[in-house]
Amino acid sequence: MQAFLDQLWIARWPLWDGLQLTVGISAGAILFGTLLGLLVGIQLAYAPWWLRLPFRLYVDIMRGTPVLVLILAAFYIPSVVGLSLGPTEAGTLALTLFAGAHIGELLRGSLQAIPPGQAEAGRSIGLTFPQLLAYVLLPQAARSALPPWINTGVELIKGSSLLSIIGVGELLLRTQEVIGRTFMTIQFYVFAGIVYLVEKRQPLLAIRGLTKQFGATEVLKGVDLSLDQGDVVSIIGSSGSGKTTLLRCVNLLEEYQGGDIVLDGETIGYRATNGRRHRLGDRELSRQRAMTGMVFQSFNLFPHLSAAGNVMLGLRKVLRLPKAEARAIAEKWLARVGLAARADHYPSQLSGGQQQRVAIARALAMNPKLVLLDEVTSALDPELVQEVLNTVKGIAEDGATLLIVTHEMRFARDVSDRVVFMEQGRIHEEGPAAEIFGNPKSARLAEFLRNTRH
Amino acid sequence: MEYSLHFGAVWASFDRLLSGLAIGLALAVVAVAIGTLLGLLAAFAAVSPYRPLRSLAGLYVSLIRNLPLLVLVLLAYFALPQVGIALDKYQSFAGALALYSGAYLTEVFRAGLVSVPKGVIEAARSIGLTKLQTNVSVVAPIMLRNALPSLGNTFIGMFKDSSIAAAIAVPELTFEARKINVDTFRVIETWMVASGLYIAACVVIAALLRGLERRFPKF
Numbered sequence: 027m028q029a030f031l032d033q034l035w036i037a038r039w040p041l042w043d044g045l046q047l048t049v050g051i052s053a054g055a056i057l058f059g060t061l062l063g064l065l066v067g068i069q070l071a072y073a074p075w076w077l078r079l080p081f082r083l084y085v086d087i088m089r090g091t092p093v094l095v096l097i098l099a100a101f102y103i104p105s106v107v108g109l110s111l112g113p114t115e116a117g118t119l120a121l122t123l124f125a126g127a128h129i130g131e132l133l134r135g136s137l138q139a140i141p142p143g144q145a146e147a148g149r150s151i152g153l154t155f156p157q158l159l160a161y162v163l164l165p166q167a168a169r170s171a172l173p174p175w176i177n178t179g180v181e182l183i184k185g186s187s188l189l190s191i192i193g194v195g196e197l198l199l200r201t202q203e204v205i206g207r208t209f210m211t212i213q214f215y216v217f218a219g220i221v222y223l224v225e226k227r228q229p230l231l232a233i234r235g236l237t238k239q240f241g242a243t244e245v246l247k248g249v250d251l252s253l254d255q256g257d258v259v260s261i262i263g264s265s266g267s268g269k270t271t272l273l274r275c276v277n278l279l280e281e282y283q284g285g286d287i288v289l290d291g292e293t294i295g296y297r298a299t300n301g302r303r304h305r306l307g308d309r310e311l312s313r314q315r316a317m318t319g320m321v322f323q324s325f326n327l328f329p330h331l332s333a334a335g336n337v338m339l340g341l342r343k344v345l346r347l348p349k350a351e352a353r354a355i356a357e358k359w360l361a362r363v364g365l366a367a368r369a370d371h372y373p374s375q376l377s378g379g380q381q382q383r384v385a386i387a388r389a390l391a392m393n394p395k396l397v398l399l400d401e402v403t404s405a406l407d408p409e410l411v412q413e414v415l416n417t418v419k420g421i422a423e424d425g426a427t428l429l430i431v432t433h434e435m436r437f438a439r440d441v442s443d444r445v446v447f448m449e450q451g452r453i454h455e456e457g458p459a460a461e462i463f464g465n466p467k468s469a470r471l472a473e474f475l476r477n478t479r480h
Numbered sequence: 481m482e483y484s485l486h487f488g489a490v491w492a493s494f495d496r497l498l499s500g501l502a503i504g505l506a507l508a509v510v511a512v513a514i515g516t517l518l519g520l521l522a523a524f525a526a527v528s529p530y531r532p533l534r535s536l537a538g539l540y541v542s543l544i545r546n547l548p549l550l551v552l553v554l555l556a557y558f559a560l561p562q563v564g565i566a567l568d569k570y571q572s573f574a575g576a577l578a579l580y581s582g583a584y585l586t587e588v589f590r591a592g593l594v595s596v597p598k599g600v601i602e603a604a605r606s607i608g609l610t611k612l613q614t615n616v617s618v619v620a621p622i623m624l625r626n627a628l629p630s631l632g633n634t635f636i637g638m639f640k641d642s643s644i645a646a647a648i649a650v651p652e653l654t655f656e657a658r659k660i661n662v663d664t665f666r667v668i669e670t671w672m673v674a675s676g677l678y679i680a681a682c683v684v685i686a687a688l689l690r691g692l693e694r695r696f697p698k699f
Contacts, residue, residue: 277606308611316608326603329699330621340607343617374699385603392607 047114052183054118059125059182060175066126067133067167068159081130088127093185096120117189121182128181132174136167230255230290230427231276231396237284238271245271246282247451253396253429258422260430260438260459263448264474269431272448273398276429277320278311289317290395316344319389323401325381327373333360333384334369337391344392359387363417379410383417390421397421399430403437415441435478439463447471489664490673493656500656501677504642507570507652511577512638518578519585524615526590537586544583549644552576557648573645581638588634592627593619625696632689636682643678653677 034041069081088096100120104111111119140163148158229252238246246268253259261269274280276287278295287294294314296303306314328336337356341347347355360369363383373381382402389397399418403411415437422428422441432438438445438459445462447455447470455462455471466472490497525537544552556572567575596619604614624631646655657674661667 279602279605312605312608312610312613315606318606320603320606322599322603322606324597324599326597326599328600328604328618328622330618330625330696339604339617340609343613344608372697372699374697388603388607 048183048186051114051118051121051189052179052186055121055125055182055186056179058118058122059178060129062122062126063129063133064164066130067137070130070134071137085127085131088124089131093120093124096124097189113189117186121185124185125178125182128178129171129175132171132178133167136171137163140166228291229253229288230257231429232288233272233276233285234288235285236272236275236282236287238268238275238280238282245451246275248285249448249451249453251446251453251456253427256425256427257444258428258430258442259444259446260432260442261446261448262432262435262438262462262474263454267448268451269448270400273320273400273429273431276396277318277398278315279320281305289314312344316340316392317395319392319394319397321382321385321389321397321399321402323404325373325378325385325405327381327384327388329373332370332372333365333376333387336373336384337388340388340392355391356387359391360384362390362420363387364413377410378406379413382406382414386414386417386421390426396427396429399428399432401431401433403432403434433478435463435475447474449474483668485669486666487669487673489666490660490669493660493664494673496651496656496660497653497674497677500651500653501681503650504645504652504654505639505681507574507577507645507650508635508639508642510574511642512581512635514574514578515581515585515638518582519589520620522582522586523589523593526586527593541583541586544579545587549576549580549641550647552580553644553648569645569648569650573642573648573650577638577641577645580641581634584634584637585631588627588630589623591630592623595626596622622699625699628689628693628696632686632693635689636685639682639685640678 066081066085070078070085073081097117097120100123101111101113101116104116144162144166145158148162153161231251231253233249233251236246236249237244249268249272251259251272261272263269271280275282275295276289282295286296292314294317295306295311297306298304305311327333328339331339334353334356337359338349338352341352341355342349357366357369360366363386365380365383365387368376368380368384373384376384386402402418403414406414411434415434418428418430418437419441428441430438430442440459442459444456445459446453447462447466447468449470455466455468457467462471463475466475522537522540525533526541528534553573553576556567556576557569560567560572600618600622601614604618605611609617642652643654645652646658649655653674657670661670664670
């Protein structure tokens, strides 16, 4: 580490120059790209079709071309026609064209989402079209276009790393030069990686087009769902709607016929070779299952092991921790669910609520990326429900990512960021908890909620 | 008919009866140990999703359970040497009893396996245990506990069956008793003492197994 810091110090000026150039090019591209995008977006939204056509063509070409190809084109094509652009100018040009198309397209979307009454109201008080744009339409569009606009900026900063290929002395090229001198490959790439890391948001769990049949019955008919790190999502719906099956597919306890489940960037359960799907082998499935934790409706504690033994089994056999360490982790989690004093009790000596809390500790002790809870209170006596729900609420507040199937509507409303209503193997409605319960959009959901309220 | 009991001649040979009892116990222990392994393998095969394995286990159980133990013992001792496998009388008897007890234990274990809740197996899989780890660390212990009572019956039965070793002149309890009987003509006394020893041994085995059941309470 000290050696790395020394080398970093020696290389600080070239790296600093590289960083400045990266930021400079990106900022230029964002500025020019936004101006270009403003023009493009307004044309796409309001121009007659013959004027719209060239802009549409430009956007589609830019959005369909890899950034690297754009950069190479901007560098080499001008020189063919006798125009000579330096690498920095060519790079800025390429990124500007790229940004212009993206920003134009998202501005068009935002402009068209403004209710037509706004424009009519503006005209009715006598505003000219430029005035209407400047004072009524663009400010409204800017609000909804701002978050994706920031994303585009982030893409540009990362895209600027590609400029090293045409010899722009930006951060990546400077880093490569330093590595060439010091051979400290990993350290400097990690350093460059951290500098580039402007939060790359990819969902923790992405379910795409999931289908499943039991024999002739279609249980899941194309489910799409995605969860980010820290999300708490509840799935509600009548029995037979496929919610438990969905959960079991994510934990790889069920096979499914179509679609993908991607967990933290890794497609789980199946491998595609030559276009055919193959179920992964036992060892791979086990490794992937350990990335998710599952809490079952019927607890499913190991009856021959004590509470601590239940929590320790996975730690010992899957994570291969030494016994003392596993025991310490087990005790920590049992304390977290309020059962420190019951560590050596056997499941048959515990109440249902206590058993379920041990099961929660067992799932969480494996440090899973995602915890699946399958109707965890359905098998409990009414007076024991609350202690389990409080435990779940506690781990949600700790920041765990939870996917919950539940019949407890109050609980779903309290604990969830988002609620998904499933009906006949499909996601029927999805939204923030307050929206789903307070303002259901579909008649089916409204009816379901009426029937479940006692 | 007058018959006065005289145990003196039997007591004089009591050490031979005791050594016979020891040999019978030893044979039973070895046979049941091997039989338990066979039974475990066959029981897991019997519930496996692969048809060939299931058929193999089914064939083993129905073949062996429908043969008298004596026939198996005679086959092992007299028929195997004909095909070039020469076993002494201890080996052939222990082998035959192992095969025989394995078939019975297969059924005991199979019933125990079916009684392991499916959800518990899923829970083990969900924390990332492989199939083998699940079977060893979760399924087998639960199954063994569930099978313990019928396991005890089978063990006692196997110990009593060790008396059949007398048929191939293994010097176990029954064989020794018969010899003493012939030598002394104290028929009733000899068989009373031999029976007493069998009963005592079985009572001790049963007590040990009940102790095990208490040590591991039912879930």
